Amino acid sequence: MFAPLIRRKKTGAAGRWNRRLILAAVIAVVAVCALAYAVLWAPNTFGEDRIITVSRGDTFRQIEDTLIASGVVRSGLLFNLAARFRGSTRRMQIGRYRFRSGMSNVDILEDLEYGTSVELVSVTLPEGYTTKRIPLLLGRTLGLDTTGVRSLISDTSFIGGLGIDAPTLEGYLLPNTYRFTWQESDTFVLSTMVGAFHRFFDDSLRSLADRRGMSIHEVLTLGSIIEAETKVDSERARISGVYHNRLSKRMRLQADPTIQYILEDGPRRITYADLKRSSPYNTYRNSGLPPGPINNPGKASILAALNPEQHRYYFFVASGNGGHIFTRTYAEHLREVRKFRKRRLDAAKEGG
Numbered sequence: 577m578f579a580p581l582i583r584r585k586k587t588g589a590a591g592r593w594n595r596r597l598i599l600a601a602v603i604a605v606v607a608v609c610a611l612a613y614a615v616l617w618a619p620n621t622f623g624e625d626r627i628i629t630v631s632r633g634d635t636f637r638q639i640e641d642t643l644i645a646s647g648v649v650r651s652g653l654l655f656n657l658a659a660r661f662r663g664s665t666r667r668m669q670i671g672r673y674r675f676r677s678g679m680s681n682v683d684i685l686e687d688l689e690y691g692t693s694v695e696l697v698s699v700t701l702p703e704g705y706t707t708k709r710i711p712l713l714l715g716r717t718l719g720l721d722t723t724g725v726r727s728l729i730s731d732t733s734f735i736g737g738l739g740i741d742a743p744t745l746e747g748y749l750l751p752n753t754y755r756f757t758w759q760e761s762d763t764f765v766l767s768t769m770v771g772a773f774h775r776f777f778d779d780s781l782r783s784l785a786d787r788r789g790m791s792i793h794e795v796l797t798l799g800s801i802i803e804a805e806t807k808v809d810s811e812r813a814r815i816s817g818v819y820h821n822r823l824s825k826r827m828r829l830q831a832d833p834t835i836q837y838i839l840e841d842g843p844r845r846i847t848y849a850d851l852k853r854s855s856p857y858n859t860y861r862n863s864g865l866p867p868g869p870i871n872n873p874g875k876a877s878i879l880a881a882l883n884p885e886q887h888r889y890y891f892f893v894a895s896g897n898g899g900h901i902f903t904r905t906y907a908e909h910l911r912e913v914r915k916f917r918k919r920r921l922d923a924a925k926e927g928g
Contacts, residue, residue, distance in 0.1 A: 615657045619678040622647040628673045631719055632759050636665040648675045648684065655681050664689055672697055672758040696755040701769065703751040703874030704803045707744060719759045728762050738770045747796035747869025748773050776875060784882050793868065799881040800869035804833030808899050812880035818892055818902065820884040829859040837870040896920065
């Protein structure tokens with residue numbers, strides 16, 4: 577009569593043991609799920625958007641350190657575990673990323689792997705910039721290698737492939753605001769700027785240049801001098817007219833910007849000794865246009881070179897207030913030069 581009671585007691589103990597195993601398994605599963613959630617899908621909250629730059633050659637560890645330092649990821653350990661679980665430590669796209677609060681480690685890793693939030697970088701090439709300054713501009717804004725850009729600017733094989741017959745890209749990089757990805761290839765960046773010039777200098781402008789008996793290279797050369805002479809839009813065509821008048825009379829241009837172009841320590845005040853320098857760009861010693869552009873002129877100066885104002889001026893001098901005074905004769909010019917020097921001297925005395 578005691579046997580059934582003993583069997584029920586053994587069955588009860590086994591049931592309790594099974595329930596404990598099930599409970600332990602549930603707890604383990606919950607713990608694993610919680611850990612997986614924390615590692616992979618839990619949101620990283622950090623307030624305002626954060627901009628992170630991933631450069632060519634950066635290692636995963638460097639990128640991870642940057643994300644931690646900027647507060648994009650809340651735990652470097654969890655982020656590292658997520659990356660190793662996904663196998664994402666070697667597949668990173670270069671670029672400038674915008675990370676938003678609430679992104680999980682998986683979101684961030686997928687973003688880095690496929691570059692989904694890479695933002696374009698605005699690069700403004702100002703009117704009148706020379707090819708000496710452009711490599712520094714592209715290095716600062718896009719992270720490009722300045723030596724590589726400088727070399728490419730004077731690579732005749734590359735230049736010829738862009739449809740340009742010139743020793744350098746001076747004058748052919750159209751000033752504008754462009755948008756590129758961070759560390760875009762230097763060939764693509766320069767090709768884009770030259771392409772913008774080709775689109776601007778269309779068939780109608782080519783026809784106008786032909787009618788004036790000017791090559792594209794000559795138009796850009798004159799346009800670059802106009803660009804360097806004035807920032808007053810209303811003066812560009814008038815200054816162009818002065819140079820066209822001088823060219824038609826076979827007078828030397830005597831353009832100060834061409835002297836500045838050959839100075840190693842410029843820009844600075846030009847001396848009489850500078851005017852005697854031996855250089856094909858010295859328009860005080862050589863007749864006609866210099867061999868090429870002295871900067872990269874903007875659209876307004878290029879159009880002014882093609883559309884000079886019709887007048888009888890052959891000289892101009894700075895007025896002292898940002899503009900110029902134009903004269904017809906050398907005697908008038910000398911008189912205005914003396915006035916300008918006096919104004920400059922008086923201003924220096926007042927300032928001193």
